Amino acid sequence: MGLDIRFPIGMMFTLIGLLLAATGILSPEKVSLGININMIWGAALLLFGILMWGSALRASRKK
Amino acid sequence: MNTPSVHLGVVDYSILALYVVFVIGIGFALKRQMKTSADFFLSGRNIPAWVTGLAFLSANLGALELVGMAASGAKYGIATCHFYWVGAIPAMIFLAVFMMPFYYGSKARSVPEYLKLRFDERARAFNSVSFAVMTIFASGISLNALAKLLHNLLGWEYNISLWVCSFIVLLYVLKGGLTSAIYTEVLQFFMIVLGFAPVVWLGLRDAGGWSAIKQKLAGVAVNPSAFNLADSASTTFHSDAWTSAWKPLLGGPSANPMGIDLFAMVFGLGFVLSFGYWCTNFLVVQRAMAAKDMKAARNTPLIAAVPKMLFPLLVILPGMIALALSATEGKGYQFPKAVIAEAKMPAAISAVRQSTAAGVDVAATSKALSSAAGTSFNAAKVEELLKSAPGTSDAQLAIRIQDAVVNDYDGVILSLVKRYCPSGLLGLALTALLASFMSGMAGNVTAFNTVWTYDLYQAYIAPDKSDEHYSWMGRVVTVAGILLSIGAAYFASMWTNAMDIIQLVFAFVNAPLFATFLLGMFWSRTTGTGAFIGLLCGTAASALFHACTISVGNLPGVKGGYIHIFWTLPSDMAQNFWLASFAFTVCFLVTVGISLATRRTKSDEELKGLVYSLTPKQTVDQFWYARPGTIGIVLLIVCVILNYIFW
Numbered sequence: 014m015g016l017d018i019r020f021p022i023g024m025m026f027t028l029i030g031l032l033l034a035a036t037g038i039l040s041p042e043k044v045s046l047g048i049n050i051n052m053i054w055g056a057a058l059l060l061f062g063i064l065m066w067g068s069a070l071r072a073s074r075k076k
Numbered sequence: 077m078n079t080p081s082v083h084l085g086v087v088d089y090s091i092l093a094l095y096v097v098f099v100i101g102i103g104f105a106l107k108r109q110m111k112t113s114a115d116f117f118l119s120g121r122n123i124p125a126w127v128t129g130l131a132f133l134s135a136n137l138g139a140l141e142l143v144g145m146a147a148s149g150a151k152y153g154i155a156t157c158h159f160y161w162v163g164a165i166p167a168m169i170f171l172a173v174f175m176m177p178f179y180y181g182s183k184a185r186s187v188p189e190y191l192k193l194r195f196d197e198r199a200r201a202f203n204s205v206s207f208a209v210m211t212i213f214a215s216g217i218s219l220n221a222l223a224k225l226l227h228n229l230l231g232w233e234y235n236i237s238l239w240v241c242s243f244i245v246l247l248y249v250l251k252g253g254l255t256s257a258i259y260t261e262v263l264q265f266f267m268i269v270l271g272f273a274p275v276v277w278l279g280l281r282d283a284g285g286w287s288a289i290k291q292k293l294a295g296v297a298v299n300p301s302a303f304n305l306a307d308s309a310s311t312t313f314h315s316d317a318w319t320s321a322w323k324p325l326l327g328g329p330s331a332n333p334m335g336i337d338l339f340a341m342v343f344g345l346g347f348v349l350s351f352g353y354w355c356t357n358f359l360v361v362q363r364a365m366a367a368k369d370m371k372a373a374r375n376t377p378l379i380a381a382v383p384k385m386l387f388p389l390l391v392i393l394p395g396m397i398a399l400a401l402s403a404t405e406g407k408g409y410q411f412p413k414a415v416i417a418e419a420k421m422p423a424a425i426s427a428v429r430q431s432t433a434a435g436v437d438v439a440a441t442s443k444a445l446s447s448a449a450g451t452s453f454n455a456a457k458v459e460e461l462l463k464s465a466p467g468t469s470d471a472q473l474a475i476r477i478q479d480a481v482v483n484d485y486d487g488v489i490l491s492l493v494k495r496y497c498p499s500g501l502l503g504l505a506l507t508a509l510l511a512s513f514m515s516g517m518a519g520n521v522t523a524f525n526t527v528w529t530y531d532l533y534q535a536y537i538a539p540d541k542s543d544e545h546y547s548w549m550g551r552v553v554t555v556a557g558i559l560l561s562i563g564a565a566y567f568a569s570m571w572t573n574a575m576d577i578i579q580l581v582f583a584f585v586n587a588p589l590f591a592t593f594l595l596g597m598f599w600s601r602t603t604g605t606g607a608f609i610g611l612l613c614g615t616a617a618s619a620l621f622h623a624c625t626i627s628v629g630n631l632p633g634v635k636g637g638y639i640h641i642f643w644t645l646p647s648d649m650a651q652n653f654w655l656a657s658f659a660f661t662v663c664f665l666v667t668v669g670i671s672l673a674t675r676r677t678k679s680d681e682e683l684k685g686l687v688y689s690l691t692p693k694q695t696v697d698q699f700w701y702a703r704p705g706t707i708g709i710v711l712l713i714v715c716v717i718l719n720y721i722f723w
Contacts, residue, residue, distance in 0.1 A: 016105055018127060018259045022266055025098045029091055029504065036087045036500040043498035045278055051500040054274045061270065 017073065023066030030059030082229055082494055088503025095507045096244055098263065099514070103248030103256040113546040116253035117526045118185060118366055123258060125372035129379025131261035132363040135519030137268065137512045140218055142391055143225070146492075147485035149388075149395025150411075151305070152334045153293065153318030154722055155325065156395075157388045158341060163350035164384055165715045168377040169708040171355045171364075174688070176704075178597055179365055180373040182685050186365075187358040188531040194596045194686045196604035196677070197535070202611060204531035206585045207358060208524055212557065213578055215520035216564020222513045223565065229490055230506075238565055241510070245517045246558045250551060254366055254526070257518040261363075264511035269383075271508025272390050278496040279397040283404070292400040293318040301456035303403065303411070304483050305333065307629060309456045318396065321722045335628070335647030344653025348660040352590035359523040374704045381711050385718065398488045409495065412487030414451040421474050423448040428473060432465045445477070452482045517561065524557045525550050576634050580622070587656040588614020588663030595667050600680070600687045606671030614663025621658045627651045 036043070037052025044050065084092075110116050148156040184190040188207065192200035223237040248256050283289050294315035300306040317324045317332055324332035325341060354360060354377070364376035402411035416424060427448040431441040438459045445453050457480030465473060493505045529549050534541070568575045592611050595602045626637030627645045636651060645651040683690045700706055 016102070016259065018102075018262050021098055021102055021105075021259075022263050025094060025263065026266070026270070028094055032087060032090055032094070033500050033504065043500060045496045045498055045501070046282055048278070050274055050278065050496075051498060054501060054504070058270060061266075 017069045019065045019069035019072070023062050023064075023069060026058045026062030027066060028062070030055050030057070030062050034059060082502065084230060084503060084506075085499035087500045088506065091500075091503035092507050092510070095267065095511065099260045100244065100247050102259050102263070103251035106252030106256045106259065109255065110251075110253050110547075113529070113543050113550060115255070116547055116550045117522075117529065119253070119255040119258060121366060122368050123255070123366050123372075125367055125375040126379055127262050128258060128363045128367045128372065128376040130265045130383070131258040132360055132376050132380040133384055134261040134265040134268065134512070134515040135257075135363055136360055137516055140221055141516075142268070142272070142509060142512050143221070143486050143489055145388075145391035146395040146398070146489040149392035150399045150483070150488050151395070151485050152332075153297075153396060153399075154321050154388075154392070155332060155334055156392045157321055157718075157722065158345060159350075160384060160388055161321075161715055161719050162342065162346040164354060165381050165711065166346065167350040167354035168381045168384065169711055170351060171361070172374045172377040173704050173708045175355050175593070175597060176364060176374045176377070177370065177691070178686055178688075179361060180367070180370050181691070185530050186527055187356060187361055188527060190686070191592075191596070191607075192531075192535075194678075194683070195602075195607045198608040199592070199604065199611065200531060200535070202608065203589075204527050204535075206582070208527050208532065210582045210585075211359065211520040211524040211527075212560045213564050213568075213575075213582070215517045215561040217568050217575065217579075218513060218516055219561055219565035220568040222510075224569070225490070225509075234569075238562060241513065242517070242558050242562055245514050245521065246555065249518055249521050250554050253550070254362070254522045257522040258363060258366060260518065261515045264515040265383075267511040268508045268515075269390065271504045271511070272394075274501060275492055275496055275505055276390060276394055276397070279394060279401075279492055282407070282496070283397050283400045289396060289400040290319045292403045293396065296399060296403050300333070301454075303399070304413075304454040304457060304480070307455040309459060311456075318399070319722075321719060323723065329646035329650060334649055335645075336650045336653065337646075340650050340653035340657065344657040348587065348590060348656040349653065351594075352586055352656070352660075356589050356593050358527060359519050362523050362526065363519075371698070375707075378704060378707050378711065385711075385715060394492055395485075395488050398492060409491075412484045412491045413481045414484060416449045416451065416478055416481065420449050421477070424477050425470055425473050428461055428465050428477065432462055438462065445480075449477070449481075453480045454482050520561070521554060521557045525553045528553045528557070573634060580634070583652070583655070584615050584618040584622070584659070587618045587659035591660050591663040591667060595664065595671075596687070598688045599668075599671075600683055600690055601671055601676065602667060603671045603674045603676050604678075605674045606667045606669075609670045610663045610667030613666040614659045617662035618655050618659035621655045622651075625651055625654070 033051050033055030035055070037049050037055055041049055041052070109120075112120075114120055145156060145159075148159075179187070179190060182190055182193055184193055186204075188200045188204035191203050219238060219242065222241060223234045226232045226237040227234045248260055252259070280286070280289075283292070296303050296305070297313040297315050297317040300311055300313060301309045313333065314324060314327065314331060325336065325338055329335045329337050364373045367373040367376050398409070398411065401407050401409040424445055427444040428441065431444055438455055441462055442453050442455060442458045445458065457476075461473075461476055461480055464476070468476070493502065497505050529546055533549055533553075534546060538545075588611060591614060592607050595610075596607060620639075622636045623639040624637065624641065625643045625645055626632060626635060626641050627648045627650065630636070630648070632638045632641065635648070645654060680690050685691050
């Protein structure tokens with residue numbers, strides 16, 4: 014198939030992760046139960062996005 | 077008049093927008109590959125198993141699943157997991173190991189087409205018409221629910237939400253056909269999981285972990301009427317009724333909040349309904365049929381089974397968290413329920429005072445209260461109100477009346493989102509909700525356009541046309557399907573009762589279906605006439621069962637019992653599961669009987685690849701541990717362990 018779905022998924026979560034993490038850093042007053050959840054979860058999404066992207070890249074190099 | 081309870085910030089809108097750009101982008105990226113009708117309807121059978129597996133899972137997730145499962149989690153507790161651990165998982169494994177070889181190997185392009193190959197046109201026509209109508213109403217109901225939810229939560233205009241959401245789905249399905257529906261479903265799967273996971277995590281932390289939840293829910297179980305969970309103040313359950321999956325079930329219908337017995341749960345839900353849904357519903361089976369080869373097709377439901385097994389953590393646990401929080405003092409969490417407007421309160425108070433003075437019963441008081449306040453009330457609390465009203469001031473009474481309003485279970489998930497999500501995470505959670513809705517709608521639309529084009533249009537209206545013609549038809553009917561769904565959504569918003577009846581009719585049609593497939597696939601003697609008459613009798617039997625039974629607390633009518641009440645069941649769910657068991661048995665017996673009395677019209681040669689005993693065993697080139705049977709057994713063992721842990 015022409016499209017490896019891991020590329021768009023990776024890209025989207027990388028962007029959303031960056032956005033959330035930036036929100037967490039810029040407005041640390043937005044907390045939930047005293048946790049800066051935007052920053053933590055943004056970082057988690059960023060990591061997930063990069064991993065997806067990375068695995069798609071590796072697969073496309075192998076071809 | 078509805079003030080939104082949540083305001084979205086720039087970040088939230090940006091996350092939503094990013095998601096929309098990506099799903100539409102996937103549709104446009106796949107447009108180039110849509111050359112033949114097979115590309116559009118069947119994805120050219122070219123997709124890897126992990127992709128079809130995750131799509132298999134999210135196509136089944138309507139907007140209602142997240143909302144509805146959390147609601148059931150609060151209402152019934154961990155027993156709701158039976159829909160997953162007794163229901164879905166064994167059925168998905170059965171589909172992979174035993175049924176997929178016939179669906180995929182027969183070269184049928186849809187489930188109704190398999191029925192045609194195995195039996196004849198009658199079974200196909202019956203199945204494809206009922207399926208096509210059902211998918212339209214299913215997506216309409218879910219569309220209506222979503223637009224209402226967005227309106228109440230965010231204050232978005234109902235009509236705009238409805239049309240915009242449908243248009244987005246239309247755009248990517250139209251461009252990329254089934255492939256783009258499947259690919260976006262994978263993206264949506266991750267969106268749903270990653271969007272809700274932080275909400276569940278925060279909820280779990282807030283409630284003090286699983287052991288604290290267990291402890292609080294034990295308190296709820298012994299006094300359910302205090303939380304408006306029972307209609308009578310004398311109802312009480314064993315302390316583990318919400319937190320253990322099997323023990324309350326073994327105690328019989330009165331020992332568990334679902335009001336259900338073991339047989340109805342295991343045979344009705346676990347066997348008839350779940351196998352009927354997961355093994356014969358083209359909406360999910362279509363995903364597996366799009367896989368690149370037989371191995372991938374059989375692995376599709378197996379791959380889906382892994383996350384499905386863990387889904388209760390994401391969708392049922394939030395309901396239990398909410399209930400536990402509402403039972404914890406000092407958390408400031410109020411279980412969601414309709415708020416009586418201040419203007420209506422005096423009328424409600426006087427309704428109670430008048431009822432007390434006149435000495436009328438609980439039912440009459442509830443009715444008077446409901447018409448005064450515009451919402452429904454819990455019977456047990458109304459009884460208390462009647463007793464305590466004489467010595468209570470108006471202000472006190474107003475508080476107690478508000479407390480007696482029935483729980484809004486469907487509001488559970490949003491109440492948690494509101495509680496835990498600051499701007500940012502809020503956008504993510506909302507996007508997850510939208511994603512779960514869109515994946516369901518796209519699933520319905522792609523299944524509808526395939527069944528319409530191949531099983532109705534090509535079969536009965538315009539056979540022998542060119543492939544371009546059917547490709548064109550597929551696009552036309554995609555637009556038509558979306559418009560019909562929108563129509564169904566408006567219909568649902570206006571005539572709730574009519575909608576209930578329609579859903580009921582489909583429950584009648586679906587209940588016996590699995591008997592037909594089971595006999596068709598595993599007994600070569602089953603004839604076309606036997607299958608068709610069996611199906612009709614099964615459907616008629618479920619309608620008759622419904623007309624002759626009712627569940628406790630309901631009046632004869634839409635809820636059944638309108639001919640004569642032969643049997644009163646302890647709950648709606650019990651009625652539903654017994655109905656399915658009955659319809660299945662009737663369909664099974666009639667199909668066997670008529671098949672023995674009629675002559676086979678298809679030879680052994682024609683049934684090769686369609687019936688188990690007449691199909692040569694596949695030569696398996698996989699190692700023993702990679703075979704579907706082995707993986708299926710491992711998954712079943714894990715499932716048994718899960719049941720054991722939460723016994």
